[in-house]
Amino acid sequence: MAELLYRLGRLAARRAWAVIAVWGVILVLTGVGFLVGFKGLTTNFDIPGTASGAVAEKLQEQLPDFAGASGTVVFETTDGSAFNDDQRAQIGSLVAGAGELPDVADVIDPFEAxxxxxxxxxxxxxxxxxxxxxxxxxxxxxxxxxxxxxxxxxxxxxxxxxxxxxxxxxxxxxxxxxxxxxxxxxxxxxxxxxxxxxxxxxxxxxxxxxxxxxxxxxxxSAGIRVVSEDGAAALVNVSFSEPRMELPAESQQAVMDHFESEPVDGARVSFSSDIAQTVPQLIGMGEIVGVGFAAIILLVMLGSVLAAALPIVTALVGVAIASLGALSFSGVIQMASVTPFLGVMLGLAVGIDYSLFVINRHRRQLLEGAEVRESIGLANGTAGNAVVFAGTTVIVALLALNVTGVPFLGLMGTVGAVAVAVAVMISISLTPAILGLLGERVLGRRARTRIGQAHHEDTQARPMPTWRAIATVLAAVAVLLILAIPSLSMRVGLPDGSVEPVESASYQAFTATEENFGAGANGPLLVTATLPEGLDRPGVLGAQVGVARTLAGQDGVVGVAPIAVSADNSLAAFQVVPTGGPNSESTEQLVRDIRSMPPHNSGVTLGVAGQAAINIDISENLADVLPTYLAVVVGLSLLIMILVFRSILVPLIATGGFILSLFATYGATVAVFQWGWFAGPLGIATGPILSFLPVILVGVLFGLAMDYQLFLASGMREAYVRGASARLAVARGFRAGRSVVTAAGLIMVSVFGGFVFSESTMIRSIGFGLAFGVLIDAFVVRMLLMPALMHLLGRAAWWLPRRLDRILPNVDVEGTALARRHHG
Incomplete structure (x- = not known):
């Protein structure tokens, strides 16, 4: 592999414009594919085979009018007085006109109701x-x-x-x-x-x-209202003909445009998240600022504007290709709104880092006096080889999301893996091509005056004192365990209007609904009851009363209202308004209580749907698959690391450190997004943790953690193989890789951190989790805990059973053999 990449690097440097042209054509083709194939993204999530999904299917068959998506339009008077006749008439006129909107099945006038x-x-x-x-x-x-x-x-x-x-x-x-x-x-x-x-x-x-x-x-049903008791607020219920996963964003936007088209004098309007939750901007000001910080870090490290700009340019090209390519398939594959964001996050972060690794190696060789094209080839064969293995680890972790059985998670992982794969290919082809054009200008003017005078600094490295290693291990583990404590109280769910930005329509609608109608009005449950055969009208009515009384008798119920009975009298539907909001513990318990009820009189069985129930199902399913996914990812990556490092204990140390940093990241995320620590300055509203965030963090952070493990530990192994003692090899490898890993870690924290200020709460939590996870893993685990443990283990760190040593192929990740052949 190293020899192949060496030749590819030299070829790219020699045929630079041809390589740039090829990537330019690829970029244009993905752009054309986007223009032709992009059909929009969905703001909803679904998992097949859930209890609420089964209820939705039954509704689709027998009560299709109630199987589609739904949402509410909230009207409030600005002065807190009751709606007057003119305002009621204006709202009624808007309601009457909304029935003609695309995919709108029914609109209920609250005053008529x-x-x-x-x-x-x-x-x-x-x-x-x-x-x-x-x-x-x-x-x-x-x-x-x-x-x-x-x-x-x-x-x-x-x-x-x-x-x-x-x-x-x-x-x-x-x-x-x-x-x-x-x-x-x-x-x-x-x-x-x-x-x-x-x-x-x-x-x-x-x-x-x-x-x-x-x-x-x-x-x-007395507790269920659509006009507040003081007459100052009203809920317009909008039912769509399409299920929530298939509802186009254009139809949601049409509803908002319609109700905002003719403002009601003395009243304001807002929309529930089922209507107002739209696809956020892919790149916002926060993301731009994050990339700006990354540029500053690159400039400080590389000392040249050209060199600092190169990783950003190549990363942006990779992100554009991966994102446009993925979005081109949105017309064929249903794609959640957060799917391209993961690709953008990873494409930017690893794209910058991977190019940086190659550029840094090339600059170091130039300073040692190497010829430009030969140096590019060697950098591609050594650092580029490490990039390929590091990228492979990330790709494996991301593709493993498909084993969860959750379609939107698997698609997110696949899109992220494609973004990483593109970043790897660009770093080993486009980056060498541009380096070939830049020549020695990749070094600053002052640095060019020192060409041929550089010397290896690893001879200055000294092993750390053993007492310091012990103290470092104890302190690092203690910090990580303390940070992990909040994770014990983690609650997961999907975001509702309460965690949206304060100025958003979703937040305003949520708070207005809670204040005027109670928290449960934001997340009513849809309960179905299968009725016995042969019931006449009085029998159906009696069965409805029996079910409604049973439901009303549960803890945490405000009201129960029958809403429909199928034509054959075999299925009845009820609206149940809980006392708590859609993400409250009381609502979760109510859903579980209803589902656990034995068959009612005459064999009546109950099912629960609605947004709150769907959120619970998704969260529980994701929590169930997390251990399996973690085992698969860790298992596959352990095999890769054993192959790369030819050691048993080094991969185990790397994995153990990752698990500590993972739970520390969970703890910090809970503290900020659930407990509310520092949430005010960040503009974050508290609530349950995004249900699929723990799974996403496992896949992404494990891959990135192994990147830094690879770049640090491979240098230690190289020094050890060259004859240095085990503890000295740790010091030399750490000294050789610390600057680039520090820069790479800071770059990733900057890029991911920029997404913390996204307009979407989901993107914020993902950005925070990834930024904090990289910060902890890179600077506490990889640069403190891991070297200290390696020092304490000494030669035992590189132990490998002889039988296994004979079986495993010799993978020269750092391209040491290549460097000896071509560079002495």
């Missing part, structure tokens, strides 16, 4: 009056019938007594028969009237029962 509720309440009152009047009328009718029967009975008795009189003429007997026929007819008539009255009473009883059941449902 509250009026309908008031009408139903009045209908119950009127119905009870009518029922009472009907019963009184039936009772009067029954009394009349009873009196008629008494009269007929008396007449029958008189007639029977007359029949008993002796010696009556035939004419009189004929009259008696006629009277008897009249009495029998009267009895028949009374029986018919009794049947009619009984039927009326039965119908009245049924009506009364349905009325009372409806009244029960109305009472159970």
């Amino acid at each position: 509250e009026q309908q509720r008031a009408d139903r309440e009045q209908d119950v009152v009127d119905g009870r009056v009518q029922i009472d009047a009907g019963r009184a009328q039936l009772d009067a009718g029954q009394a009349g019938l009873d009196a008629g029967r008494a009269q007929l009975a008396a007449a029958q008795t008189q007639l029977e007594q007359a029949w008993l009189q002796p010696d009556q003429p035939l004419e009189q007997l004929a009259a008696y028969e006629q009277q008897q026929a009249q009495l029998d007819a009267g009895v028949v008539e009374l029986d018919a009237q009794q049947t009619t009255l009984d039927d009326s009473r039965s119908q009245l009883d049924q009506d009364a029962e349905e009325l009372e059941l409806g009244a029960v449902l109305l009472d159970l």
